[in-house]
Each structure stands twice: as structure tokens, then as C-alpha cells.
Amino acid sequence: MMKNDRREFIRKAGMGLLAGMGAASGLLTGGGFERTTSAAWAAVPGEEGLRWGMLFDTRRCPEGCTLCIESCHHTHNVPDIASLEGKIEWMHKENGRELLGSLCASTAAVPALCNHCAEPSCARACPTGSIFRRTDGIVAIDYHRCVGCRSCMQSCPYGEVSFNWSDPRAALKNPTVEYPTRQRGVVEKCNFCSDRLVRGKKPSCVEACPEGAISFGNLNDPSSEIRRLLESSETLQRKPELGTRPSVFYII
Amino acid sequence: MIEQALKGRRNYRIWSLALLVVAAGGVYASALQSADGFVHTGMGNNAIWGLYHAQLPFLASIAAASLAILVPGTLQKHSFLASLAPLAAFLGATASAMSLFFIAADLGMQRRILTLLLNPSPGAPASWQVPLLLLFLALTLTVGWAQVGAMRKGVKPPVWIRSAVMVAIPAGIALPVISAFTLAVVPGSELWTSALLAPRLMASGVAAGAGIMLLMAVTAEQLAGFKAGEETLERLAAVGAWAGLVFLALTGLDAATAMLGNMTADTAALALLYGNSPFAVVSWFALFSGTLSTGLLLVPSLRRSFIAAASLGSLLALSVWLQSGLTLILAGQLKDASAAAGYAPAVPELLLTAGIWAGAVLLMTVLLKITASAQLEREGL
Ligand code: SF4
Ligand code: SF4
Numbered sequence: 300m301m302k303n304d305r306r307e308f309i310r311k312a313g314m315g316l317l318a319g320m321g322a323a324s325g326l327l328t329g330g331g332f333e334r335t336t337s338a339a340w341a342a343v344p345g346e347e348g349l350r351w352g353m354l355f356d357t358r359r360c361p362e363g364c365t366l367c368i369e370s371c372h373h374t375h376n377v378p379d380i381a382s383l384e385g386k387i388e389w390m391h392k393e394n395g396r397e398l399l400g401s402l403c404a405s406t407a408a409v410p411a412l413c414n415h416c417a418e419p420s421c422a423r424a425c426p427t428g429s430i431f432r433r434t435d436g437i438v439a440i441d442y443h444r445c446v447g448c449r450s451c452m453q454s455c456p457y458g459e460v461s462f463n464w465s466d467p468r469a470a471l472k473n474p475t476v477e478y479p480t481r482q483r484g485v486v487e488k489c490n491f492c493s494d495r496l497v498r499g500k501k502p503s504c505v506e507a508c509p510e511g512a513i514s515f516g517n518l519n520d521p522s523s524e525i526r527r528l529l530e531s532s533e534t535l536q537r538k539p540e541l542g543t544r545p546s547v548f549y550i551i
Numbered sequence: 552m553i554e555q556a557l558k559g560r561r562n563y564r565i566w567s568l569a570l571l572v573v574a575a576g577g578v579y580a581s582a583l584q585s586a587d588g589f590v591h592t593g594m595g596n597n598a599i600w601g602l603y604h605a606q607l608p609f610l611a612s613i614a615a616a617s618l619a620i621l622v623p624g625t626l627q628k629h630s631f632l633a634s635l636a637p638l639a640a641f642l643g644a645t646a647s648a649m650s651l652f653f654i655a656a657d658l659g660m661q662r663r664i665l666t667l668l669l670n671p672s673p674g675a676p677a678s679w680q681v682p683l684l685l686l687f688l689a690l691t692l693t694v695g696w697a698q699v700g701a702m703r704k705g706v707k708p709p710v711w712i713r714s715a716v717m718v719a720i721p722a723g724i725a726l727p728v729i730s731a732f733t734l735a736v737v738p739g740s741e742l743w744t745s746a747l748l749a750p751r752l753m754a755s756g757v758a759a760g761a762g763i764m765l766l767m768a769v770t771a772e773q774l775a776g777f778k779a780g781e782e783t784l785e786r787l788a789a790v791g792a793w794a795g796l797v798f799l800a801l802t803g804l805d806a807a808t809a810m811l812g813n814m815t816a817d818t819a820a821l822a823l824l825y826g827n828s829p830f831a832v833v834s835w836f837a838l839f840s841g842t843l844s845t846g847l848l849l850v851p852s853l854r855r856s857f858i859a860a861a862s863l864g865s866l867l868a869l870s871v872w873l874q875s876g877l878t879l880i881l882a883g884q885l886k887d888a889s890a891a892a893g894y895a896p897a898v899p900e901l902l903l904t905a906g907i908w909a910g911a912v913l914l915m916t917v918l919l920k921i922t923a924s925a926q927l928e929r930e931g932l
């Protein structure tokens with residue numbers, strides 16, 4: 300049973316991939332991808348254990364709302380830098396079409412963050428292993444080891460790594476004591492709230508969303524809420540064709 | 552041996568002093584950067600890497616190219632390149648040292664530089680860069696030094712040189728390959744993910760390396776009485792021309808495949824390189840000057856004129872520096888045309904870059920002078 304569930308889940312999860320490829324080839328249209336087989340995806344063996352994932356139901360995400368972003372940035376002492384060249388973001392909202400490709404019918408802004416990829420290209424680029432994938436699927440950064448070479452930033456195809464071009468502490472108005480601040484010269488990004496998970500709390504953005512639009516849970520557990528949603532809905536991932544296997548999904 | 556570097560004519564002293572001043576500017580800019588970070592550079596979210604990183608693929612290819620002269624010059628008996636072998640070794644050493652300086656300049660956390668050696672992540676190509684550069688630097692410097700020492704004493708170079716060169720071969724070849732691989736891990740960057748990038752870097756390195764060595768040998772000949780021999784220089788120019796041809800062919804093949812296959816992502820990257828980005832002018836100039844210098848170096852009569860060969864060689868080296876370094880990195884990292892306006896190097900960044908180059912030219916001048924005077928001394932015996 301468990302095995303079947305996983306298959307089913309993998310099949311559903313694979314739709315994002317197929318949808319992405321379909322969109323790129325221009326062959327598949329809306330209803331087409333229910334009928335496609337997911338052989339390419341199913342060839343990847345199922346995984347045991349924990350893999351944290353997130354799902355946004357963008358139908359519930361109102362235009363103009365930025366509560367999740369504000370909560371995240373406050374919780375994690377993300378500096379508020381206005382200039383585009385120096386900006387630091389763990390979470391942001393972008394045009395859905397640009398984020399998810401032509402399969403996304405809407406151009407309304409949808410939230411984006413690090414995808415905690417199962418095959419993270421950022422980690423493959425880091426010469427010091429300072430950005431790495433943990434056994435629970437979270438892609439984490441060791442701020443004390445990072446040498447600031449920005450290879451990870453260059454390699455993340457989603458632009459989800461930010462670099463501290465200037466001193467971030469100078470741009471913090473109201474720092475949170477529970478989470479460390481960073482220094483100039485290192486990179487940072489969403490940590491999937493690993494700091495809160497160890498304390499048994501849900502991610503800050505999930506808690507802050509008044510619409511309940513964000514689900515968070517173990518992608519490898521067939522009974523988790525996120526799995527139920529993935530199995531009952533059509534979902535998209537960002538650039539699945541690159542093979543990074545993102546752990547963040549979107550219902551449009 | 553060192554005292555040879557300090558003695559000299561007036562021109563030599565003025566030249567060295569000028570280089571020292573530029574290098575001092577680099578030291579000043581470096582201090583500024585240590586204090587305030589990258590705020591004094593043009594880098595930012597739209598230009599993640601800048602002038603510093605843009606030197607790395609070029610320098611890696613030059614380091615590897617020194618093997619093209621060093622290997623036959625030391626391992627083959629009666630090689631026509633033997634007289635150039637010490638120069639090649641010193642060129643390899645200088646290029647590796649420069650790479651290390653540029654890597655250091657590009658770190659946001661310079662005081663953690665040892666982390667690159669202490670905490671490598673072997674799955675990441677970038678981890679191999681610093682250890683390999685250090686190894687190659689040590690090997691080429693030792694080999695060059697031992698050769699000049701032997702030349703000065705008028706004896707055969709020690710036998711262990713051959714083993715050192717053997718070890719240097721895989722290390723040197725790995726440098727441009729690793730350099731290409733550090734770029735290949737970036738998904739969706741079509742200028743960087745081509746399998747032809749590594750061979751292209753190698754060929755371009757041999758072309759530029761030959762060009763630089765031509766300039767060095769001819770300068771040393773005119774000013775310090777160094778003698779490489781007419782035939783040797785002509786053959787060196789031929790090496791540069793053929794390598795230039797291979798480089799241009801590989802560049803053309805890459806572009807032709809992208810266009811014939813209508814690979815939209817690849818052609819979009821090419822459009823950024825040659826079309827709608829501020830780098831287009833530089834790219835076209837580099838392509839034109841590379842084709843011109845390669846073509847003219849294929850003419851035997853031009854190869855035989857020292858001045859023509861040295862000037863064409865320098866032009867070829869300039870073209871390669873622009874193509875395998877500057878535009879490869881700066882245009883290669885662009886996501887779209889709107890990001891292209893993002894980068895213009897700032898003054899301290901230019902000073903630091905020029906400073907590292909000046910330091911390297913100074914080092915090469917000194918090594919060249921030592922080599923030339925060692926040769927003169929031997930002849931005087
Ligand atoms: S989204 Fe980017 S930063 Fe996050 S894991 Fe994937 S490649 Fe790394
Ligand atoms: S910036 Fe830091 S985390 Fe990113 S690749 Fe370099 S050392 Fe690794």
C-alpha cells in the first residue's frame with residue numbers, strides 16, 4: 300500500500316516535470332498531461348525518510364498580500380535593502396507566468412523561495428561545502444564556513460541565493476534575538492525554517508498566512524497533508540526541466 | 552642569481568618602477584576592499600562575478616599552455632623549443648600565481664581563504680582549483696629555476712626536472728578543464744555548459760601563450776640580448792597560428808551547432824554575447840582581431856619578422872583574453888538583456904586588477920632578465 304501510494308505521489312509530482320517539458324515542446328496543452336505516462340520520473344527510485352516540502356495554493360493567495368514575506372524576513376533578520384543590486388530576499392512574490400512558465404495561466408504575483416532541491420545545483424558549485432543538502436531535504440548554509448565566492452548564487456537557476464554585498468546589520472531596524480544576524484561577505488537564503496522546526500514549530504511564512512495558502516510537510520510520508528494535496532491537485536514546480544527536483548510546489 | 556634582477560640599465564629601472572607604482576595602486580585598492588567589502592566594485596545582484604573572476608578561465612588556459620613549450624623543451628632531446636623552456640615554465644608559474652591572487656580578490660570572506668584548502672568539497676569542481684594551482688605553481692617555478700641555474704653554470708639541467716614536468720602535465724591540463732567545469736555546473740547558462748568549452752580554453756591558451764612568449768622573447772632579444780634563435784621564434788609563431796585556428800574553429804562549431812539545431816537557449820546566449828548587450832562591441836572586436844592575427848601569423852614571411860610576429864602574437868593574446876576571459880564570464884552570466892546594463896567595473900576594482908597584472912609583469916620581467924643574463928654568462932665562458 301505504502302509503495303503504491305508513493306508511486307502515485309511520484310506520478311503526481313512528476314506532472315510538474317512533464318508539464319514543464321510539455322510546455323517547452325509546445326505539444327501538451329491543458330488537459331493533455333493527465334494522459335501522459337510518467338516513465339521518466341518513475342524511473343527515479345522512491346526515497347525513504349524525511350524530505351520537507353512546501354505547497355502554495357495560489358488561488359488563496361490575494362494580490363498585494365506580503366504577510367508571509369514580512370514574517371519570514373523579520374524572523375530571520377533579513378536586511379531591508381532597497382537597491383536592486385544589493386537586495387537580499389529569502390522570500391518574494393513574482394509574476395506567476397515568469398516564475399512557473401507558460402503553463403501558469405495567471406500572471407498574478409505568487410510567492411517564491413528556495414526550492415530546497417533534491418538535486419541542488421548550488422551545492423554542486425560550492426567549493427567549501429558551505430551550502431549543502433541535509434538528510435531531511437533542507438538545503439542549508441553554514442554562514443561560518445562560507446568564503447563568499449558566490450558560486451552558489453551563480454548556480455541557482457532560480458536566483459534564490461542572496462549575497463551580503465554590504466553590512467546587513469546596518470540595514471536591520473528591529474532585529475530578532477532568536478536568530479543570528481549575518482555579516483558582510485557571506486550568502487544567505489531561506490532555510491525552510493530549520494531553526495523553528497527543531498523547536499517543533501511550523502515555518503514562519505506558513506504560520507503568518509491568514510488564508511492557509513501554504514502547506515508544509517514531509518513529501519515522503521503518504522499520509523501527510525502536503526501529499527494529500529499533491530495527489531488531489533494538479534501542481535507545478537519551477538523549471539522542473541533542469542533536473543533540480545524542487546521541493547516547492549504550486550497549485551494555480 | 553637574484554642579483555641579476557637588480558642590476559640593470561636605466562630603461563629597465565624605469566619600467567620596473569612604473570610597474571611597482573601600478574602594483575602599489577592594487578595594494579591600496581585591496582586594502583580599501585578589505586575594509587569595506589565589495590561596495591567599491593561594480594558587482595551586484597545583476598553581475599554576480601566581475602573583472603576578478605573574468606581573469607580565471609584565461610589564466611588557467613595560459614598556465615596549461617605553458618606545457619606546450621615546456622614538455623617538448625624539457626623531455627625531448629634536441630628540441631627546437633629547449634631555449635624557450637625556462638620562459639615557458641616561468642609563464643606557467645606567473646599565470647598560476649595570478650589566478651590565486653584573483654581568486655583571493657574575489658572572495659567576500661578573504662580571511663577564510665584557507666577554508667578552500669581545509670574544507671574542500673570534492674564533488675564541486677571549484678574545490679580543485681586552488682590545490683591544483685598551488686601544485687602547478689610550485690612545479691613550474693622549481694623547474695624554471697633549476698633550468699636557469701643549470702644554464703648559468705653551463706651544465707645540463709638536473710634529471711629530476713623530467714619527473715617534475717611529468718607531474719606538471721596532468722595538473723596543468725586539469726586547470727582549464729576544471730575551470731570549464733566550474734562554469735558547467737551552472738544550469739541554464741548556455742555559453743558555459745558546452746562540452747567544447749574545455750578544449751576551446753586549451754586551444755585559446757596555446758594561441759595566447761605562444762603570443763605572449765613571442766612578445767617576451769622578442770623583447771628580451773632586443774633589450775637584454777637573450778637569444779631564442781630565429782627558427783625557434785618562427786615555429787613558436789606557427790604554434791600560435793595553428794592553435795588560434797583551432798580555437799576559432801571550435802568557437803564556430805559551437806555557434807553553428809546552436810544555430811543549425813535552432814537551440815533557442817543557446818542562440819539567445821549568443822545573441823547576448825554578439826548582439827543586444829553592451830559586450831557585443833568587445834565580442835566582435837575580439838573575434839575580428841583573433842581572426843586577423845591568426846590569419847596573418849599563417850603567412851611565413853610575417854612570422855619571420857620578429858617585430859611583426861611579436862605584435863601579431865600580442866594581438867592574438869589580447870583577443871583570447873577578451874574571449875576566454877572577459878566576455879565569457881561577463882556575458883555568460885547574464886540572464887537576459889535587461890541585466891546587461893548592470894555591470895561597469897569601479898575604479899578600485901580596476902586598480903586592483905591592474906595591480907595584479909603589473910605585479911605579474913614585474914615578476915616576468917625579473918625572471919626574463921635572470922634568464923637572459925644566465926644565457927649571456929654562459930656564452931661569456
Ligand atoms: S532553489 Fe536554488 S538555492 Fe535553493 S536548493 Fe535549489 S538550487 Fe539551491
Ligand atoms: S558563496 Fe559561500 S556557500 Fe556559496 S558557493 Fe561560495 S563558499 Fe559556498
Ligand code: SF4
Nearest residue numbers: 371489491492502504
Ligand atoms: S520557510 Fe521559513 S525561511 Fe523559508 S520563506 Fe518560509 S519563513 Fe522564510
